[in-house]
Amino acid sequence: MEVKVITGNITEVEADAIIVNFYEDGKSPEGDTAAVDKALDGAISQLIAQGEIKGKLNEVTVVYSLGKLPAARVVVTGLGKQAELTTSKIRGAVAETCRWLRKRGAANIATIAQGAGVNEISLENSAQAITEGALLGLYSFRQHITREEEKLGEIKSLSIVATSEAKPQLEAGSTKGKILAEATNLARDMVNEPANYMTPSHMAERARELAKRYGLEVTILEREQMAELGMGGLLGVAQGSREPPKFIVLSYKGNDAAEINIALLGKGITFDSGGISIKPSEKLEEMKGDMAGGAAVIAAMAAIAQLKPKLNIMGIVPATENLPDGSALKPGDILTAMNGKTIEIISTDAEGRLILADALCYAKKHGARLLVDAATLTGACRIALGDVCTGAFANNQELVGKVIAAGAEAGELIWQMPMYDEYRELNKSEVADIKNVGGRLGGAITAAKFLAEFVDDTPWVHLDIAGTSMSDKERGYVVKGATGVPVRTLVNLVLSLAKENK
Ligand code: BES
Ligand code: MN
Numbered sequence: 001m002e003v004k005v006i007t008g009n010i011t012e013v014e015a016d017a018i019i020v021n022f023y024e025d026g027k028s029p030e031g032d033t034a035a036v037d038k039a040l041d042g043a044i045s046q047l048i049a050q051g052e053i054k055g056k057l058n059e060v061t062v063v064y065s066l067g068k069l070p071a072a073r074v075v076v077t078g079l080g081k082q083a084e085l086t087t088s089k090i091r092g093a094v095a096e097t098c099r100w101l102r103k104r105g106a107a108n109i110a111t112i113a114q115g116a117g118v119n120e121i122s123l124e125n126s127a128q129a130i131t132e133g134a135l136l137g138l139y140s141f142r143q144h145i146t147r148e149e150e151k152l153g154e155i156k157s158l159s160i161v162a163t164s165e166a167k168p169q170l171e172a173g174s175t176k177g178k179i180l181a182e183a184t185n186l187a188r189d190m191v192n193e194p195a196n197y198m199t200p201s202h203m204a205e206r207a208r209e210l211a212k213r214y215g216l217e218v219t220i221l222e223r224e225q226m227a228e229l230g231m232g233g234l235l236g237v238a239q240g241s242r243e244p245p246k247f248i249v250l251s252y253k254g255n256d257a258a259e260i261n262i263a264l265l266g267k268g269i270t271f272d273s274g275g276i277s278i279k280p281s282e283k284l285e286e287m288k289g290d291m292a293g294g295a296a297v298i299a300a301m302a303a304i305a306q307l308k309p310k311l312n313i314m315g316i317v318p319a320t321e322n323l324p325d326g327s328a329l330k331p332g333d334i335l336t337a338m339n340g341k342t343i344e345i346i347s348t349d350a351e352g353r354l355i356l357a358d359a360l361c362y363a364k365k366h367g368a369r370l371l372v373d374a375a376t377l378t379g380a381c382r383i384a385l386g387d388v389c390t391g392a393f394a395n396n397q398e399l400v401g402k403v404i405a406a407g408a409e410a411g412e413l414i415w416q417m418p419m420y421d422e423y424r425e426l427n428k429s430e431v432a433d434i435k436n437v438g439g440r441l442g443g444a445i446t447a448a449k450f451l452a453e454f455v456d457d458t459p460w461v462h463l464d465i466a467g468t469s470m471s472d473k474e475r476g477y478v479v480k481g482a483t484g485v486p487v488r489t490l491v492n493l494v495l496s497l498a499k500e501n502k
């Protein structure tokens, strides 16, 4: 779908449908909605008076224009209480409205700049939210469906209609929204692909293609190089798989200094069977999504390359399968990570932390000043926070504050979890420096504490996205399957860091 900004009056736009709005606490239509209402001889006002249009968030009401407007249909979208309007609500309402219109066969649609001017929502923010809402909400993954598309139809274009003075800001917002939404959908595509189509090699290939398209530097380390660097964690997990592991590094240069301002790291387990500590078979197919953190990092790097912040950024994705085999890692085995620390394996299913340990060491070795990792790390985090919030774990309050703010801007909710020293004890091993499982209690925290052993004092935030990377229901701009979390959080974070660096 193409999203564009056009100048003109919404009452004069030719389209299959035009989208206006109404607030729950509104008395009568306002602004552009009032102009459309007038052209319809007060049809919208009448539906409001009759209580048919209530303005509740995500409510969709259609009014047929019957020749009174060039557009065949007018859709009134409810935006909830005006004082409570946020860009996230606009994003969600536009997504719901677009899906509603797609079901009814609309191909070309137009909208006013929803919410602009309300609660300090700028024209730019409005256009960004509309663009993200449309592109994210209409996403579907049909890669492997050979039968003809059911007559769902497809929305071909969405025009944001405004005055010529407003156009530059709307265009800037829409362009940013497009980059962020397309990156999110790219991550969704990678996560939705089954593990036989998204092996570590395929992930590396996607990273290569994106690097070429957007001018990023790419390095893929192979098994031999991992061995030279002493990446015992990643090699240990990869032992049981016939697919070669890949250590994917994408670098973006935004300034001439040698220093890497921030490294983004993502868990890239393309399938997690649990290994010898094998998982139960129920819902095991979901474990094709155990590379969601890695996909998010690769996609965020693609967005960053287009948005061009003045920072140097490294994206790191250790990628492998976790499978049982005659040569697989076994409980009781001891591995040595890249920094020389020895790890006793209690469960081969706690594999994410093993590959991230080496990735964190690699980032530190390259002098990254800040570290943020994203990983579908623990079922415990999903139990604790559900599919609503990503869990954040940090050794630095300032950085985690910025990550949470970046998430809020994206509409990706993040909740900080405790990291008290008392939890560290639980990972103590009798036979090695540390063990890879600290028990069932506080499992998300002990996993984060394990990672902390490989970070030392570099400011670091770990995002556990086990609950938020997939959705089993459609909700606003979130569709079933992969959500693309936390692509937009990571990009927003980088943009905010670049802003303060100026
Ligand atoms: N990939 C899983 C975590 C996961 C679970 C992600 C459910 C998404 C949905 C991870 O590798 C894992 O298996 N973790 C174990 C750790 C345990 C063995 C300490 C878990 O959470 O059970
Ligand atoms: Mn596992």
Ligand code: ZN
Binding pocket: 269, 272, 290, 349, 351, 352, 376, 377
């Ligand atoms: Zn896993």
